[in-house]
């Protein structure tokens with residue numbers, strides 16, 4: 001790694017300080033101000049995180065207690081333990097605690113409730129629990145309890161017999177059956193309709209269920225993980241969620257901390273998203289200015305990690321230089337805000353034509369991005385939905401530096 005070479009004369013203590021004080025994670029190169037070796041780095045440069053990531057894996061220690069053990073030492077031996085634990089990038093003590101809990105859960109079949117604000121990584125945590133468990137070779141089936149009507153949720157979860165209702169032309173297995181031997185992840189459990197809360201409780205108690213329109217009891221071996229961004233205890237107090245079901249689900253509680261309470265995770269996450277997006281979109285952006293990183297560290301992140309991910313991806317589309325700059329990041333920070341809030345932003349005194357241009361640019365970028373996302377990067381479909389010609393749509397993408405690879409599945 002180049003950092004090792006460039007800082008070879010620095011001594012490990014100074015290197016350790018440089019790394020710690022500047023939020024530098026091991027999987028990067030440091031590019032120092034050439035005038036002095038003690039200067040703060042100007043840029044954080046992604047080297048190749050995957051080549052040097054020191055992955056953690058679940059192992060059994062001599063005392064029989066499961067825990068996290070680094071699979072290889074840090075290449076810089078800085079004492080910083082940035083890790084990717086089943087895709088979860090983390091440095092903060094709070095997230096290390098979460099990962100350690102996941103590792104402890106590996107040997108069990110306990111029901112887990114994951115609570116946390118939107119975008120804090122609840123689904124990632126659920127996947128990590130599944131993939132670290134003995135069920136990893138069987139499927140993890142996800143289901144969003146908020147998205148559908150009560151009767152549809154019921155038939156999706158429990159399946160239905162042929163002729164159970166109009167349109168039920170064939171017998172269909174539900175999510176419980178599909179997840180047999182594996183894990184069923186019930187997302188947004190706080191939004192599950194009351195009638196179905198009773199049914200779910202019965203399945204958890206009796207470990208049996210019937211398909212809609214059927215009378216044969218079916219037994220499955222399923223681990224249940226649920227997630228919610230609501231305070232379920234409060235929902236119980238307010239009479240919106242059944243107390244008996246709450247206790248059945250809340251056997252082990254994992255609280256996914258908001259990003260603002262674990263800012264140490266911002267630098268490694270930023271570099272991770274930068275690297276990922278650069279590869280996917282073949283963009284030659286290799287790092288981020290220190291100033292830009294400081295700006296990221298000063299944000300409240302109400303949308304948490306998903307918001308950070310969006311900001312990095314948006315910035316990479318716009319960036320003209322080889323590193324992400326503070327001004328590009330600044331222009332992408334509040335792109336999720338409503339148009340009238342954007343107008344507030346321009347009240348800061350931007351000349352009319354410039355403000356109008358910026359707003360239109362922002363609209364076009366958001367619109368095109370949204371259409372591409374909706375159609376998994378298929379330009380023909382996205383252009384069709386926008387009622388624009390393919391060529392026109394493609395030209396706009398080109399002008400804005402948007403590539404379709406960021407939106408295609410796989």
Ligand SMILES: Nc1ncnc2c1ncn2[C@@H]1O[C@H](COP(=O)(O)OP(=O)(O)OP(=O)(O)O)[C@@H](O)[C@H]1O
Pocket residue numbers: 087088089090116117118119120121122123124125229269272305306309
């Ligand atoms: N620690 C992490 N390391 C890497 N990527 C992460 C991490 N946490 C979250 N992400 C990414 O952030 C995005 C949001 O994560 P996820 O979907 O797990 O959040 P969530 O809490 O389920 O959100 P929601 O409440 O909106 O359903 C995903 O793209 C995920 O890959």
Ligand SMILES: [Mg+2]
Pocket residue numbers: 122123187
């Ligand atoms: Mg989710």
